Amino acid sequence: xxxxxxxxxxxxxxxxxxxxxxxxxxxxxxxxxxxxxxxxxxxxxxxxxxxxxxxxxxxxxxxxxxxxxxxxxxxxxxxxxxxxxxxxxxxxxxxxxxxxxxxxxxxxxxxxxxxxxxxxxxxxxxxxxxxxxxxxxxxxxxxxxxxxxxxxxxxxxxxxxxxxxxxxxxxxxxxxxxxxxxxxxxxxxxxxxxxxxxxxxxxxxxxxxxxxxxxxxxxxxxxxxxxxxxxxxxxxxxxxxxxxxxxxxxxxxxxxxxxxxxxxxxxxxxxxxxxxxxxxxxx
Numbered sequence: 203x204x205x206x207x208x209x210x211x212x213x214x215x216x217x218x219x220x221x222x223x224x225x226x227x228x229x230x231x232x233x234x235x236x237x238x239x240x241x242x243x244x245x246x247x248x249x250x251x252x253x254x255x256x257x258x259x260x261x262x263x264x265x266x267x268x269x270x271x272x273x274x275x276x277x278x279x280x281x282x283x284x285x286x287x288x289x290x291x292x293x294x295x296x297x298x299x300x301x302x303x304x305x306x307x308x309x310x311x312x313x314x315x316x317x318x319x320x321x322x323x324x325x326x327x328x329x330x331x332x333x334x335x336x337x338x339x340x341x342x343x344x345x346x347x348x349x350x351x352x353x354x355x356x357x358x359x360x361x362x363x364x365x366x367x368x369x370x371x372x373x374x375x376x377x378x379x380x381x382x383x384x385x386x387x388x389x390x391x392x393x394x395x396x397x398x399x400x401x402x403x404x405x406x407x408x409x410x411x412x413x414x415x416x417x418x419x420x421x422x423x424x425x426x427x428x429x430x431x432x433x434x435x436x437x438x439x440x441x442x443x444x445x446x447x448x449x450x451x452x453x454x455x456x457x458x459x460x461x462x463x464x465x466x467x468x469x470x471x472x473x474x475x476x477x478x479x480x481x482x483x484x485x
Contacts, residue, residue, distance in 0.1 A: 241481050258286060258325055260283055324356055367421065370403075377393075379456040406419075
């Protein structure tokens with residue numbers, strides 16, 4: 203721990219909004235060896251929520267007094283951490299070379315918090331308005347221990363998110379219907395999704411006699427068959443697998459009778475094909 207004059211610390215804490223000081227949860231830094239591949243969806247959640255993503259080294263930590271952390275959970279401590287920026291992975295504007303933020307951490311059997319000084323971390327945060335270099339983690343686990351796999355995955359998701367044709371957040375299902383073909387057993391189901399920015403995403407499931415159903419996804423206004431199902435652990439896969447409900451809501455099904463049943467079956471095929479939205483330990 204380092205010593206900081208009370209007057210300086212008080213001024214610093216006063217500059218931070220209450221939300222920057224409160225509501226954090228336990229965060230740990232994993233060991234860097236023998237780690238499994240980080241879950242794509244877990245890191246995608248962080249990248250999508252974080253306007254600022256930083257690769258940094260912790261320079262110092264100060265344990266805040268209870269008066270400055272009134273909502274702290276038993277068995278935890280709130281730390282104010284300063285970290286030196288090694289690389290700015292994502293940010294709308296320039297960021298100071300040293301940043302500060304708060305985080306809640308578990309106490310050990312002796313009532314001591316973990317030591318993070320000199321630890322390399324990935325920070326998923328937003329800038330605190332009206333301050334220089336002050337950050338607020340976007341989530342309680344917005345500080346992650348740096349690992350090669352985590353770094354590579356974070357940078358890849360940032361590139362996917364910032365691409366001009368990046369799929370936007372899916373907000374719901376607009377409507378779905380099945381159109382039977384001229385031959386019994388053939389037909390096509392179309393499912394139209396709503397997105398945060400209004401750009402359409404549609405799913406199509408085609409049934410042809412003697413062949414298993416196949417599905418595609420289209421981004422944009424153009425009607426007709428789109429692209430094949432997205433590979434797992436890509437941004438489009440994440441948007442679909444981690445947002446779509448497990449079953450087609452009755453309210454959006456515009457077909458009736460057997461056609462409605464087929465639409466539901468085809469939607470279930472899409473969900474099964476996408477697989478589970480694996481967030482690792484944070485399900």
